[in-house]
């Protein structure tokens with residue numbers, strides 16, 4: 001509640017200066033839980049190949065998201081499934097599907113995200129969805145899920161920014177967007193689940209409130225700066 005009031009104060013200050021009050025949200029692991037996407041892909045593989053890999057199907061069928069690790073191979077080894085050729089095949093199957101519009105519709109919003117984005121949007125903030133997803137493969141599903149879940153999207157007072165190609169590095173890409181953001185408004189808050197990216201926002205936008213979502217992130221991440229705020233989801237920032 002306190003932080004929510006602080007966000008409102010900051011957005012009103014930006015608007016009083018005739019600047020857009022930009023709120024930057026990462027998608028995967030931040031306003032969306034994409035582990036459900038991985039779970040769906042694993043379930044699909046397990047069911048399609050149950051005859052060849054009966055142990056895999058038995059294990060995957062009772063799997064909650066909580067046992068998913070960042071890498072498919074680590075998840076499978078953690079379940080006692082060690083067949084290297086099978087692991088390679090499952091990884092390839094996952095890779096061919098995970099970064100596509102067809103599968104991202106299995107994602108669900110992080111608790112509290114829809115309410116927070118809408119509350120601040122109605123107060124005049126401009127949500128900027130800035131994601132490492134790539135437009136050629138993932139734009140359609142991204143728009144579909146944002147619309148389905150009730151996030152403001154597609155209007156003059158929102159931004160949806162995806163990578164122009166899959167191969168681009170997420171950090172280099174997000175850094176390249178910063179100067180465009182600075183030109184059109186004041187970044188009042190930013191949210192990301194990757195510690196390195198949260199740190200990057202902290203350094204580039206010292207006036208902003210920067211939040212790190214403690215959901216899941218790539219292994220071997222750099223340490224989070226102490227002046228980045230940690231949250232598990234958006235419920236703590238809920239509007240009154």
Ligand SMILES: [Mg+2]
Nearest residue numbers: 026028029193
């Ligand atoms: Mg992310």
